[in-house]
Amino acid sequence: xxxxxxxxxxxxxxxxIMLEECGLRLGRDWQVHAINIGRGDQFDxxxxxxxxxxxxxxxxxxxxxxxxxxxxxxxxxxxxxxxSKTGKFLPKSDRAKFKVLEWxxxxxxxxxxxxxxxxxxxxxxxxxxxxxxxxxxxxxxRLYGVMDRQLQNQKxxxxxxxxxxxxxxxPWLRNWQNQGIDWADxxxxxxxxxxxxxxxxxxxxxAVLAAERKPITDDQSREVLFGKTQYEKR
Numbered sequence: 001x002x003x004x005x006x007x008x009x010x011x012x013x014x015x016x017i018m019l020e021e022c023g024l025r026l027g028r029d030w031q032v033h034a035i036n037i038g039r040g041d042q043f044d045x046x047x048x049x050x051x052x053x054x055x056x057x058x059x060x061x062x063x064x065x066x067x068x069x070x071x072x073x074x075x076x077x078x079x080x081x082x083x084s085k086t087g088k089f090l091p092k093s094d095r096a097k098f099k100v101l102e103w104x105x106x107x108x109x110x111x112x113x114x115x116x117x118x119x120x121x122x123x124x125x126x127x128x129x130x131x132x133x134x135x136x137x138x139x140x141x142r143l144y145g146v147m148d149r150q151l152q153n154q155k156x157x158x159x160x161x162x163x164x165x166x167x168x169x170x171p172w173l174r175n176w177q178n179q180g181i182d183w184a185d186x187x188x189x190x191x192x193x194x195x196x197x198x199x200x201x202x203x204x205x206x207a208v209l210a211a212e213r214k215p216i217t218d219d220q221s222r223e224v225l226f227g228k229t230q231y232e233k234r
Contacts, residue, residue, distance in 0.1 A: 017205030038221035
């Protein structure tokens with residue numbers, strides 16, 4: 001059994017999607033443990049043992065590569081582990097594999113952090129800072145433009161094969177409206193997005209824990225996520 005410690009965020013969703021796409025079913029092959037990041041569950045000592053950076057998701061596989069349990073944190077590392085374990089969604093040839101890996105790194109180093117800042121300054125910051133909003137909205141549009149050019153002549157982000165790179169990027173684009181994005185400006189990304197959104201395994205993946213996550217509106221949750229609690233020494 002694979003235990004996933006997660007929440008209904010883009011980084012959580014990418015792992016939920018991968019598990020379902022691999023034919024692993026929630027409740028049969030893997031189980032999810034809710035880590036409510038607005039409540040501060042990510043700072044629990046038991047969770048920090050498997051996720052020392054106090055971020056979701058984290059994974060524990062009782063049947064690791066050597067038959068012994070293995071724990072992993074960082075969503076990109078988890079996607080690579082699951083691809084290795086199942087032999088799915090990562091090409092075998094070096095040329096195709098490294099093409100996927102560069103777009104996975106594009107998500108990890110660009111799409112995730114920049115859209116995360118976009119969300120923060122557009123939605124969560126206690127004061128509206130025009131410079132920050134403009135900076136991260138423009139960067140979001142730039143990244144969408146990179147993807148739109150990449151998808152102009154191919155079906156998926158790293159070629160014509162569906163891979164972990166697509167699964168990594170897709171959840172971050174689900175809040176496109178809140179990012180200041182107009183789909184009319186990025187028709188190739190829109191086509192790709194709709195293709196992925198229609199996949200049954202993607203729909204199952206983004207539904208995991210979705211009913212438990214509530215909008216961040218209270219001061220306590222804001223403090224836990226963005227205040228001094230986040231920076232306390234542990």
